[in-house]
Amino acid sequence: MDASSSDTPNRAGGRSSRREKRKLHVPSMLPTLESRLPLTEPMDEDQIARIDDASMSILEDVGVVFRDPVALDDWRSAGARVEGDLVKFDRAHIRSLISSIPETITLHARNPENTIGLGGRKSMFIPMTGAPYLRDLDDDRRLPTLNDLGMFHKLAHMSPALHSSAHHIVEPMDHPVPHRHLQITYSSMKYSDKTFMGMTTSGKNGEDVMDMCDILFGAGYLEDHAVVVGNINGNSPLVWDETMLGAMRAFVRRNQPVLCSPFVLGGANTPASTVPAVAQLNAEALSALAYTQVVRKGAPAIYGHYLSTVSMRSGAPMAGTPEISLMNFMIGQMARFYGVPWRTSNTLGGAKTLDAQAGYESATTLMAVLMAGANYIWHSAGWNEAGMHCSVAKFMVDAEQCAMGYRMAEGLRWDDFDEALSAIRDIGPGGHYLGHAHTLENFERAFFMPSLFDNNSFEQWQAEGAQDVTARALSMARQMLNEYEEPKLDVAINDALLDYIARREREIPEDKGLNETY
């Protein structure tokens, strides 16, 4: 929308044009979140040193398994002690390696207005990814298609607090596994001009993502610009596998940032205790972060993790528990101690529908990760059922909650303080502020008004159909999709991307497994 055009005489001005504006969801993105709230830091310097020492001892004495011959060769050349597939490290070596990781990253979007920073006090929100099911616009739980994925990319594009369209928010089950990374990457690029993520299902797939980024951004651009984020998961305790490491190399060689994410099921693959679990996770993250610098010194990399605790009753992963909040606080301190940007997970949870459980779990984690100072806040919209489905309704609510969290993290605003104190004197005891000039000028920006939460009376709510938040969110999603405008790709770039995909789909057999190094 061209804002200036509404003032031209041949357009309907005044009230009708304002009404029109109110109807439209203009897809503007909130800039990089620069938190001004003090962070929650439960460890003092000695305790940070104690975790660091424990992690370094694990790296020195226990070691980490790299199930990948290339990585083992790399480590051997780099001077680590390699015993079979077990690698042991000197702490000085680890410290020296991670010291070349940049403290902050500028992540470039194809629309330069959507370029964003992370690291230090800079943060961004990224929607969930990886769901094998979705709850759709009718809240039906079913297998997703590429069209469904496109829908989520559109919703991410239009949600102001989401700074990325991510990648496979849902798995496009209507496409063969070995071709999916191509379709997913194209969908991220096509339906949004925000930043996005790249598939790390194998080294070869990672290289395809790099090639497609070359087409989108131009040859040579990646060398000096981070444009796509990958994720690799560890097999805790203390194992990294070939698929993940191959994908990591594809990204890191091209100077693209990778999240180095141990996968914690607290109590199952870590000790049953929060503080020592962090010591193990920290050792795991450091080993992968160090490896990024073996592959390419100075390449951006992000301290990551997936955090859950395990229910002793069912063996299921839990979210929104006090220990996850505490671990987030601690890990934030460790990442800042090493001077590396860090990724956490946001609105994780195990509910099967967008019920109150989902709300409690998600909001608890959102508050915790903001207070922990996370930089790359992944899984920020749509996650439910332990990641088994992405819910359209929850995507909408989560995205709005991120906007609210964003506002909180911005901290206090003092710019109208004296003016507002004058209003207090004007109104005096027993008055009300609704008509005061300060109120009229400041109300819209003063208090966040969530669109998806109903605060009307019970009677009015009943008269309007007694809709629950799921119904309201789905209605809002339909409205947004009706009003979606595609941020068009340059025709030549679009054609080149489609040519690339067509060629690779011819080259890659449809029946290759997901983890083949294609």
Place this chain on the structure above:
Amino acid sequence: MDASSSDTPNRAGGRSSRREKRKLHVPSMLPTLESRLPLTEPMDEDQIARIDDASMSILEDVGVVFRDPVALDDWRSAGARVEGDLVKFDRAHIRSLISSIPETITLHARNPENTIGLGGRKSMFIPMTGAPYLRDLDDDRRLPTLNDLGMFHKLAHMSPALHSSAHHIVEPMDHPVPHRHLQITYSSMKYSDKTFMGMTTSGKNGEDVMDMCDILFGAGYLEDHAVVVGNINGNSPLVWDETMLGAMRAFVRRNQPVLCSPFVLGGANTPASTVPAVAQLNAEALSALAYTQVVRKGAPAIYGHYLSTVSMRSGAPMAGTPEISLMNFMIGQMARFYGVPWRTSNTLGGAKTLDAQAGYESATTLMAVLMAGANYIWHSAGWNEAGMHCSVAKFMVDAEQCAMGYRMAEGLRWDDFDEALSAIRDIGPGGHYLGHAHTLENFERAFFMPSLFDNNSFEQWQAEGAQDVTARALSMARQMLNEYEEPKLDVAINDALLDYIARREREIPEDKGLNETY
């Protein structure tokens, strides 16, 4: 339950007795929460001084209306400037008065094991009060009875993280208004032996509460022991009324703590801006806190408030918004600056059912008030529909969430650190911890396992009836009520209380209004 009796030979011992224990909800209470997490303090010393100065200027220049001849006389005698019903204060006078408020309070319960501290880093959770409707054990929304109130007092009694049975959690609509305070107080005393709250619907009603406390605790006990907490609400901006002030005096004269709570509808009765709204609220709270010390120097008193922001769309109060979190952080700093314990509200929200909105709103506020360091955390269970109903299901979920928040606020546990590091060495890369001795010894206390949240697979959840969290919570409430054991009152005390109530019910006409000074 007598824990020792399970070891006697005539009881079934071993596994069967353990199974029996697991079935029972033993009504043990978590002790005073002593938070070890660092608090969220967004203001530096200069900013705190700026709020303080602004509030003191309001008290000096604008003044506060006390719509109560007794209070006006008291202020005149105390040396304040009284102009009609407007009172203006010197800041030195205010500072001098509030300096005699104790920084911490020990709140005594009739069961000494349930006595609790608040103030400084000590906190307690108190259920909601004041709902004119309930959502009952069938989730039906209807008018409450005295039996319903008793049910909530029982549930509060059995919820470990709730430290009080409060007072009129729901309004007992089957009793005439002028008699309710008697029935409510008796119900709080009878069904729970935790601390409780006292009705402040008038000065005379407050005196009835004091008389009943004399019966429960013995004559003279109140003089040196805080046993019951009252609440008075201001009419913001800058007005206190006769009903509230009369009730306050009834409590304060008997050395019982009162929450001095401005009632903030941000943007309607305060400026439309968080920081100046806090300056006004702070002035209001200080004026009432100071008055407690005019009534009785050294009496305990609590900095209070009810906080909402107003939707510009509907005029309705909102909860869980970023500005409410920010105001909580600020108010915590101000209360600590003055050295006065402070009360906040916890799980406020506007949802009509226990849907996801209720979950997001409640969890956001729970996290914010814990991070803000609130001492008397009121409305911690059951609140929904902007306080219009108390929900049994939400009461259960909120109470469990408080237990989770309690665990988080306790902070990190380092006592098993070295032992757990040994486990990491034992297990090594690629193993799992489930069978390790450290895991078996520590699991139960390591990770909080919420009873009311479902983390099973979708298929198992479906097979078990696809229950949502509301159904699970109501089922748990029924189970708890089946297992409830009344903490019996001494027969003579019980008779004396019933005699008192009978006499007062004869004395007080049924058709007297709620706010008559009876």
